[in-house]
Amino acid sequence: MTTVETREPFVGRRLRRKEDARLVRGAGWFVPDRKLPGMLHAAILRSPFAHARIERLDVSGALACEGVVAAFTGSDLAGRVGRFQESARKEVTPQLLEAIDGTVKPTPFPVLADEVALWVGAPVAVVVASDRYAAEDALEAIEASYEPLEPVAGPEAALRDGAPVLHPELGDNVAARFRVGSGDVEAAFASAPRTLRRRFAFGRHSANSMETRSVQASYDEGRGELTVWLTNARPHLIRTHVSEMLGLPLESVRVVVPDMGGSFGTGVYSEDALIPFLAMELRRPVRWVEDRQENLAITRHARDQVHDLELAYDDDGRILALRDRFLVDVGAYNAYAITVSYNAAAHLRGQYAIDCFSIEGLNVLTTKAPVSPVRGAGRPEAVFALDRALDLVAADCGLDPADVRRRNMIPAEEIPRPMGMPYRDGAEMVYDSGDFPAQLEQALEAFDYDGWREQQTLWRAQGRRVGIGISSYVEGSGFGPHEGAVVRLDPAGNVRVVTGAKPHGQGLETTLAQICADELGVDVERVTVASGDTGLIQYGIGTFASRSAVTAGSAVGIAARRLREKVLAVAGVLLDADPDELDLAGDEVVVRGEARAVSLAEVAHAAAPGPRNRLPAGMEPGLEAQYYFQPPTVTFASGTHLAAVEVDEETGFVEVLRYLTVDDCGRMLNPMVVEGQIQGGVAHGIGTALYEESLYDEDCQLLSGTYMDYLLPSAVEVPPIEVGHQQCLSELNPFGIKGCGEGGAVSPPAAIANAVADAFRPERVELNRVPIRPEAVLEAVRAARARDQEEGGAR
Amino acid sequence: MRVNGEERRGVAQPRVTLADFLRDELGLTGTHLGCEHGVCGACTILVDGRSARSCLMLAVQAEGHELTTVEGLAPADGPLHPIQEAFSAKHGLQCGFCTPGFLMSVHELLAEVPDPDEAEIRRRLSGNICRCTGYHNIVESVRYAAELLRGAGAAV
Numbered sequence: 001m002t003t004v005e006t007r008e009p010f011v012g013r014r015l016r017r018k019e020d021a022r023l024v025r026g027a028g029w030f031v032p033d034r035k036l037p038g039m040l041h042a043a044i045l046r047s048p049f050a051h052a053r054i055e056r057l058d059v060s061g062a063l064a065c066e067g068v069v070a071a072f073t074g075s076d077l078a079g080r081v082g083r084f085q086e087s088a089r090k091e092v093t094p095q096l097l098e099a100i101d102g103t104v105k106p107t108p109f110p111v112l113a114d115e116v117a118l119w120v121g122a123p124v125a126v127v128v129a130s131d132r133y134a135a136e137d138a139l140e141a142i143e144a145s146y147e148p149l150e151p152v153a154g155p156e157a158a159l160r161d162g163a164p165v166l167h168p169e170l171g172d173n174v175a176a177r178f179r180v181g182s183g184d185v186e187a188a189f190a191s192a193p194r195t196l197r198r199r200f201a202f203g204r205h206s207a208n209s210m211e212t213r214s215v216q217a218s219y220d221e222g223r224g225e226l227t228v229w230l231t232n233a234r235p236h237l238i239r240t241h242v243s244e245m246l247g248l249p250l251e252s253v254r255v256v257v258p259d260m261g262g263s264f265g266t267g268v269y270s271e272d273a274l275i276p277f278l279a280m281e282l283r284r285p286v287r288w289v290e291d292r293q294e295n296l297a298i299t300r301h302a303r304d305q306v307h308d309l310e311l312a313y314d315d316d317g318r319i320l321a322l323r324d325r326f327l328v329d330v331g332a333y334n335a336y337a338i339t340v341s342y343n344a345a346a347h348l349r350g351q352y353a354i355d356c357f358s359i360e361g362l363n364v365l366t367t368k369a370p371v372s373p374v375r376g377a378g379r380p381e382a383v384f385a386l387d388r389a390l391d392l393v394a395a396d397c398g399l400d401p402a403d404v405r406r407r408n409m410i411p412a413e414e415i416p417r418p419m420g421m422p423y424r425d426g427a428e429m430v431y432d433s434g435d436f437p438a439q440l441e442q443a444l445e446a447f448d449y450d451g452w453r454e455q456q457t458l459w460r461a462q463g464r465r466v467g468i469g470i471s472s473y474v475e476g477s478g479f480g481p482h483e484g485a486v487v488r489l490d491p492a493g494n495v496r497v498v499t500g501a502k503p504h505g506q507g508l509e510t511t512l513a514q515i516c517a518d519e520l521g522v523d524v525e526r527v528t529v530a531s532g533d534t535g536l537i538q539y540g541i542g543t544f545a546s547r548s549a550v551t552a553g554s555a556v557g558i559a560a561r562r563l564r565e566k567v568l569a570v571a572g573v574l575l576d577a578d579p580d581e582l583d584l585a586g587d588e589v590v591v592r593g594e595a596r597a598v599s600l601a602e603v604a605h606a607a608a609p610g611p612r613n614r615l616p617a618g619m620e621p622g623l624e625a626q627y628y629f630q631p632p633t634v635t636f637a638s639g640t641h642l643a644a645v646e647v648d649e650e651t652g653f654v655e656v657l658r659y660l661t662v663d664d665c666g667r668m669l670n671p672m673v674v675e676g677q678i679q680g681g682v683a684h685g686i687g688t689a690l691y692e693e694s695l696y697d698e699d700c701q702l703l704s705g706t707y708m709d710y711l712l713p714s715a716v717e718v719p720p721i722e723v724g725h726q727q728c729l730s731e732l733n734p735f736g737i738k739g740c741g742e743g744g745a746v747s748p749p750a751a752i753a754n755a756v757a758d759a760f761r762p763e764r765v766e767l768n769r770v771p772i773r774p775e776a777v778l779e780a781v782r783a784a785r786a787r788d789q790e791e792g793g794a795r
Numbered sequence: 796m797r798v799n800g801e802e803r804r805g806v807a808q809p810r811v812t813l814a815d816f817l818r819d820e821l822g823l824t825g826t827h828l829g830c831e832h833g834v835c836g837a838c839t840i841l842v843d844g845r846s847a848r849s850c851l852m853l854a855v856q857a858e859g860h861e862l863t864t865v866e867g868l869a870p871a872d873g874p875l876h877p878i879q880e881a882f883s884a885k886h887g888l889q890c891g892f893c894t895p896g897f898l899m900s901v902h903e904l905l906a907e908v909p910d911p912d913e914a915e916i917r918r919r920l921s922g923n924i925c926r927c928t929g930y931h932n933i934v935e936s937v938r939y940a941a942e943l944l945r946g947a948g949a950a951v
């Protein structure tokens with residue numbers, strides 16, 4: 001008799017990652033690791049001006065350089081390569097726009113600037129040569145002359161009367177706007193016992209994946225087929241763009257994304273179509289690898305928001321109404337419609353019960369690099385504004401910051417709770433699951449909040465400036481519209497999963513295998529996961545918006561279930577048994593409680609297409625199942641963060657002493673991976689809070705062009721990160737999953753800013769802009785003293 | 796030059812960086828380039844046992860020296876080096892791009908300090924940037940690697 005061990009599920013275990021085996025040996029495959037025969041190398045000339053008319057570009061000098069094969073300018077490409085049409089704009093439905101009183105204007109962008117360059121780093125010409133050294137040398141031989149135009153250095157300048165209109169066809173510099181709200185906000189403010197109004201500013205930074213972008217392309221002239229290898233977590237989207245822009249049938253373009261050295265955001269870039277164009281034009285493979293200076297100037301810039309936030313509240317610190325108007329500096333092109341700004345609006349109220357609200361968001365065009373969604377995508381900015389404001393409410397009402405949160409938090413019994421506005425996907429926005437008060441208490445207890453408050457008082461008496469900050473967030477995760485999976489079983493019992501979600505460090509090769517193994521009933525060691533290749537699966541969305549575990553995970557699980565049913569049905573025919581009495585056990589199917597069994601090889605043979613198949617009537621041949629999961633809408637993950645910092649009063653330097661999080665990402669597929677995501681996100685957020693800024697001067701010249709100027713946190717700046725969990729399962733997918741990729745990065749700016757301000761609580765020092773550089777701390781302390789003197793004088 | 800214990804020869808233009816030479820001429824693509832200006836540490840290798848940024852060295856400067864890259868830590872068909880083993884066991888890597896540089900820095904650290912404390916680990920790794928892990932599990936990995944290496948030493 002064959003016994004089937006009842007096995008502990010693989011989901012939920014801290015399994016070591018499958019991808020590690022190759023990565024720790026340096027045997028991963030990143031795009032620039034594999035050369036193609038006869039490959040050429042491209043280098044790109046970029047605008048040195050933020051806003052300039054291109055008067056003349058003469059590439060003849062470059063063409064005369066040794067090793068140079070070709071050079072192109074924007075005018076050479078006119079009529080041959082289309083413009084990037086923002087896909088995000090197409091995702092915004094007319095119904096949503098109507099519901100949010102919204103406008104989104106198109107700003108398609110050219111692959112090479114054709115008349116006007118709109119930011120420092122805008123691509124204006126490309127040189128192709130035998131190697132990268134020769135290509136970069138030849139850039140210097142291009143004669144370029146520009147007529148500098150007036151730069152537009154920020155959203156307020158862009159909105160001023162008489163400001164240069166960067167895209168004249170739009171009429172003004174507002175690329176998108178919308179308004180959401182509910183309740184009589186005017187009346188609430190008019191009658192509220194207390195109100196406050198502050199400006200909260202969130203600096204611009206960039207994603208800084210450790211691998212820069214690269215694009216490699218090869219064109220098979222005989223077959224008319226183009227293959228593009230690139231560093232982008234959305235291969236199917238790139239395939240669509242490339243096919244449209246180069247006029248190739250979709251099925252003649254294959255986009256392959258091998259290992260990626262991080263991403264932390266999404267984006268389409270000129271090079272994604274330019275390099276394929278060059279490969280087609282020159283009939284030779286072409287490679288372009290972004291260098292770090294280019295990356296810092298042009299790639300995945302983000303944030304850059306200014307919120308004018310008002311709260312109306314009572315003497316007990318209960319919020320009665322919220323009003324916010326915010327501007328997003330989207331740079332030269334609005335490539336992501338209202339993705340980020342609407343996220344900010346949707347997540348602004350976070351875990352708090354604020355039903356009377358009015359939020360207006362504007363995407364404003366300036367002469368800076370276009371921004372894109374980066375880890376958190378609008379949420380860190382919103383959470384920063386509201387959580388800072390809550391601390392000001394606490395101070396005004398004489399409350400502890402934890403108490404003001406307790407008083408305003410949505411009670412667990414109100415979940416699921418509609419939030420009085422649509423989500424970005426057009427569905428009604430509903431907090432579907434979660435227990436925010438319990439999460440706060442769990443975090444406070446794990447931190448020993450009361451103990452630290454007592455200790456803080458003692459330290460304060462000793463002259464030590466230690467502060468504690470709290471922040472919480474919600475995150476709509478698992479954004480649609482779909483993700484698919486194909487699960488295949490070979491005769492030896494090995495399982496292959498194919499999905500359109502492309503991981504860039506999240507460990508999906510492991511976590512998806514865990515789901516598949518459980519649902520199919522095989523050992524996880526037998527499962528491999530392939531992704532990042534449009535040739536493998538027809539549709540795919542990709543990895544961003546904390547969506548892959550939710551969407552691809554659900555697709556894999558359901559496809560695996562269907563495959564299991566199929567395997568058992570075929571085995572049932574062979575064994576003359578009811579499929580319900582069968583189990584998969586290693587490489588055979590057994591009848592439960594009996595000695596009878598059939599090998600998977602026999603099942604595979606019986607399921608193969610052909611006249612001798614022994615499939616149940618009506619069943620498609622092949623041991624394969626495919627499923628596209630289409631989530632009804634997002635599912636809400638959440639988290640609470642606590643930070644303790646010490647501030648050096650002399651220098652303004654901030655040291656993060658402690659950092660603790662409690663997150664709810666539903667069912668954890670692999671807690672080790674979840675914790676890694678949270679800890680990495682927190683480090684990212686600490687960089688945002690204290691160090692990182694893509695800084696422009698008043699002429700929009702970039703001041704942060706190298707890692708000597710753009711400061712990423714190292715192991716010395718980031719403390720150990722304590723992670724706790726809640727698991728409130730989602731009911732919007734079959735496995736209860738919620739996303740966890742971004743949450744870690746959402747709250748640190750708010751928690752740390754609150755902690756720094758808290759270190760100076762008696763002096764009522766305010767820090768309402770990130771990053772908080774030492775000079776900003778010193779300035780804030782000076783401002784508080786000046787205010788106190790003024791108030792003292794007035795008395 | 797000797798690379799990972801083998802004599803390797805190649806011709807390089809004087810301006811070609813050691814990193815490009817390793818990757819493009821010798822095919823050792825485990826050494827990654829993250830910034831090419833000596834800050835991120837992804838391209839860290841060992842030159843005569845000392846950590847060095849291969850993006851800031853010219854290939855010609857390495858002539859006659861002994862180099863170790865990530866490919867030299869463990870034989871391709873053999874078990875992982877204890878440091879590699881520790882990074883996988885403790886989830887000290889996510890995307891894996893910065894990992895080879897970290898492994899080489901840790902190799903140098905543990906050769907000099909077999910039992911470093913947390914502050915020492917963090918200080919010695921401050922020349923390597925990781926955007927994925929938040930360093931927490933990298934520190935754990937280094938502690939575990941130190942344990943494994945000390946155990947291995949005791950066994951010998």
